[in-house]
Amino acid sequence: MSTAIDLMGERFLQSGDNADLPIVDAHHHFWDLQRNYHPWLRDLPRIPFRYGDYEAICRDFLPEDYFALDAPHHVVKTVMMEGEWDPRDPVGEAHWATTLNARCGFPNAMAGQVWLDRDDVADVLHEYKSMPLVRSVRHKPVAVPRSEHTATFAAPGSMRCDRWRAGYALLAASGLMFELQTPWWHFTEAVELARDFPGVTIIVNHTGLPADRSVEGLRAWRTALAELAGCANVRLKISGIGERGVRWSVERNGPVVWDAIEIFGVERCMFASNFPVDSVVVKLDTLFAGFKSMVADLKPLQRLALFHDNATTLYGL
Structure with a gap:
């Protein structure tokens, strides 16, 4: 498999043709709702959601469902993000993903669920250390x-919460990275976290959630993103940039992607699908084709980095 992928990358570098581009999807989900409990996908009433009505994704989504959607693109490896599995059993999803990998070869890495401000955080991290599939963890900090939001925001469960930070401090010894999903106006707290714990790699999810596309909103998002980019231990996933009630398009999202890459640099960004969640606003084929068109003017080596090499290196694939 690895030899075939290496050859695919070499072929792309020679041709420069996006049709040959190998892709590592650095952020997606799998779930089996017939067997496993994800409260937000199974319980009624549905929770408020940034894309609006998400009933369409409240169904099983397994590797065979994903790969039925990716043609004509070459997704060669994937990184599964925790999908808000039953919080009473944080490691259960990672055990399930491990069996999934044994059955079909996917996912190739994953981010596990953790609750940094809970008493079981040390035990959960210890168990993840024995699970080769788990490379990172996610706990969405409290946001408003x-x-x-104020400059002194420090609610319980937030990035300035002493108990939350005590759990976060354990990540350096665990060797696990941290997946940060929070709106960009909380990036001041994220900068503090990155600087106070330089041994932990932070991977920003969904480009900082730039939902406000007003001139002022995008200006403030760019300023916040640039501040966080000043921390060498931070990486950026370009994903999850859809808008509520708006079909995803290059015209709407291209400027966000171009700004993100300019601010963080090609070497610290990676594309990801956030599927099936983003299927609420876009088809997988359209998404990858759109990302490819946005960076078509970049050199082949840079495109390969954004779609494949950066994620491969970061997640040890």
């Missing part, structure tokens, strides 16, 4: 709407 931009209108309610």
Whole structure:
């Protein structure tokens, strides 16, 4: 498999043709709702969601479902993100993903669920150390709407919460990276986290959630992103940039992607699908084709880095 992937990368570098481009999908989900409990996908009423009505994704989504959607693109490896599995059993999803990998070869790495401010955090991290599939963990810190955010924000469960930070401090010894999903106006707290714990790699999910596409909103997002980019231990996933009630398009999302790459640099960014969640606003083929068109003017080596090499290196694939 690895030899075939290496040859695919070499073929792309020679041709420069996006049709030959191997892809590592650095952020997606699998779930089996017939067997496993994801509260937000199974319980009624449905929770408020940034894309609006998400009933369409409240169904099983397994590797065979994913790969039925990816043609004509060459997704060669994937990184599965925790899907808000039953919080009473944080490691259960990683055990399930391990059996999934044994059955079909996917996912090739994953981010496990953790609760940094819970008493079981040390035990959960210890168990993940014995699971080769797990490379990182995610715990969404408490966040508030931009209108309610202040410079001194430090709510329980937030990135300035002493208990939350005590759990975060254990990550360096665990060797696991941290997946940060939070709106960009909380990036000041994220900068503090990155600087206070330089031994932990932070991987920003969904480009910092730039949902406000007003001139002022995008300007503030760029400023926050640039501040966080000043921390050498931070990487950026270009994913999850859809808008509520708006079909995903290059015209709407190209400027966000170009700014993100300019701010973080090609070497610290990677593309990802966030499927099946982003299927609410876009088809997988359209998404990957759109990402490819956005960076068509870059050199082949840079495109290979964004779609494949950066994620391969970061997640040890």
